[in-house]
Amino acid sequence: MASSAIAAPRTAQFSNFVYEGSDPSDAIKAGPGQYRNPVVQGFYPDPSVTRAGKDFYLVNSTFAWFPGLPVFHSTDLVHWEQIGNAIDRPGMLDFKRLGLSRAVFAPAIQAHQGMFYILNTCVDCGGNYLITAKDPKGPWSDPVWLPKVGGIDPSIFFDDEDGGGRVWIVNNDGPPGPPEYPGHRALWIHEYDPKTQTTVGPATLLLDKGVDPATKPIWPEGPHILKKDGWYYLTAAEGGTAEGHSQVVLRSKSVTGPYVPYTNNPILTQRDLPRDRPLPITSAGHADIVDTPDGKWWATFLAVRPYGDDLYNTGRETFLLPVEWKDGWPVILENGKTIPYVADAPKLPALKTAPTSGPFKAAETFEGPELPMSWMTMRIPSKRWWSVKDGTLSLEARKDRVGGHEQPSIWARRQQHMNASVSTTVRFDPKADGDKAGLVAVQNDDFYWFVGLVQAGGKTLVRVEKRTSSKDPLDGAVVAEKPVSLKSGQSLDLKIAARGGALDFAYATAPGQWQTLKADADGTTLSTKVAGGFVGTMLGVYAHGVEE
Template structure:
């Protein structure tokens, strides 16, 4: 199994796994994730694919083609390792091959909230080199990283202080009529004072790839949006593409909630002027009936790519709510074909719903683990590293975990979930509306406050936990929650029972997600479960309630009250 290659040299001074103090080490085994969705009832024919193509917390997709291969990168905000790199040969089947941010020394997320740090990345390729432009919000600003191989290693960040705002992308003016120059486009404040909340502009500036710095003046390509009189909000995620002598500026508009959309403009010069398409937006789900079955909403932030057979496709983000704008899975990556109409790219005609199944590109497919539809993923912890899709909160400064022989050993450290710290958490994405995650934990809590178990995390202020705890000198199996900043950081007790385990005996733990509901169970023998709490309010993990831009992560957590 492919593994996350965190730079172990930076952890050389950390204690090896065998040296972790036994009372403060939790051991996890047999981690199983399984999920399905109501939309699975929509059958896909052999020549069709299923949306979303990357389920779960995979927002802000950016895609590039190099020959017959496609590479895609997503936002990860303050989770680490960040900026996952996926590879595909057909735009449908994707395999994660690396993380562009995989070294603790590259960035410093400090104590930022989980929806800060690395926003929308943009990937491109030129002259044998891959480029990712990205923004570290509240932790440095815009930066560029490069790699000869998309698997990595990626370079240390090159900071671009002249580029303000967010959502920067890089365009090389090649092909017919091109002069080979490189340009950065991004979202930033307008030239004067903003006239209203969400008033932003799209800017352009030349970039010198050899000197790795911007040159010349910045200029505005789009102020407010395609219809300024309507006071559009948040033009962002801009990309420039070139086709048939035209330069196309493609950008999101309307914010990332239900008003999200994608618009396009074109011009004869890379620096404009750009004229908007008369039938914008070219993608949106706003204005559709709220009671439509199996809704997909909040679509936008698209990136367009051509295929070797001359077709065009768009990756974009959208969400799948289980209630009124309630979704726990975060913003996901979708795929639709692009139709060129009178020289304009159209992803979806206004008024049409995003389909769950669609005819697939006629391209050779990778054989890889599923990233959409119903599936089960079993992690055996064979080691020496975790799967590439597993992440921890913020950036570790020491190696407090090990993976070997079927065991994930996690040091129960003082940093805690709920404290905007770097707790002993490793987790994977919730990728389905209905999902089950289970594991076996071996842990001997010695001091009051020691705990280890499973956690469902939206952010520091909104999480659920089930596991072993020590309280009042007793060992308990307990469900805890934090459903707002007003709750104690250590969580509120929801349910608990005393539990007696023989030395070295494991406790089986399970979280069952049913849309906006959560069930918590435990067991001391295989296949025998006792419900500790049923029908808990899982809507507290939705973006609508918890806020932010991330999705729910399901994984393991250990905390030691004393060290």
């Protein structure tokens, strides 16, 4: 318990924030020289990777959470340390009141001659843009918009070797004619002039529909071009981001095509495996391929780990597998094989950093002056309503709320394990009915859970609330509550524990004296299958006040 202190009016103070998690797959032990999948657990989808010398850099999608587009560094592709966020300043983008699965989709990072490039799409908030940095830690430039590059998922390719130094952008967009079926899309290429920061000439069609048009393939996306041994390789995801997800490859002697598909596509998928297999990994795709200093090749990609019938709360995660070149084609995983939880690691020097895979515990001390880089808030704040110092995170209890497509007083970190708990100590003195402060588990505005202090009917209560559909009250429906009597300045401990699809909520007025407020709540409402969208569950702290 934190020491007693009186929080400022309309301010909630949080301390002793502890996250802890584990998974059933932890029973599969990694031996010397091996690594665990996923390499970055939790809501880290759409991984894109690049190499600069002996160093690797990775970025992921964050949609309408801010700061966005986390940038990771590694020396061995297994141990990753977050070094920045590419979208870290209000004013770079405007997420407005967008749903949490809109805004910044799949980023693509590329290192080239001492400069780093990220291409990205801000869906419903500007379109495709490019940002650059000399140091991947940042600061990253303000966006340069690409009005002639439509659709989503742009990436950049520098054709230095026998390509005359020309630069190209490849992306997903609509087909050359009217769509013939839902999900009918195409891949296009545009020449790009870095000096004028504009595209040059018309776009060229690379792939319509997919590698086998007769099967009506859906959503070719996340395209990348790499060059090896005189061949240009076009890799892309196909089949949508659910269980039908896959990765395919084509090649050509010319960067603009025509591209011929690999006979044994897809080069990565889990869609044809038995659904009742133990500890399944599903929905694999959206890969990016990189070479290593020792001449090997590896792929990062997204996949999910369901705990039931396609149920997962942890979102889409970052996995790693070696790439084997077979008769001039890159193969990530032969058809019919399962993605391993444990595999032989790259023979590269490891980076010493906090774990992002396997069982672990992370305690945040809030020493300040800023929050950890991995913490995010919903949409983009227009002012600073929080402070971090001396072991305390203070949040103004503002009128914006979770559930209202607003920018509420919330800071959160990802749920990274199937079985996870988060606990904190809060000091809050609610003044009016509707004031509240505590812990939240958020999937989106329509699907979240809350446990904390509230005022209702003039009384202070500890309460569990939920929002499990757009029809529920914006402030959440009451699930359980108890009166609680706290002395002036006295703190309250709170805990949320996730066990697959079940949630437990507890509180304590004295250290270690936990009382269960609600057990076995339906946590499947935080799964992607129920809540929809592309994000994962975020666990964090929240304060709301009916007046300001």
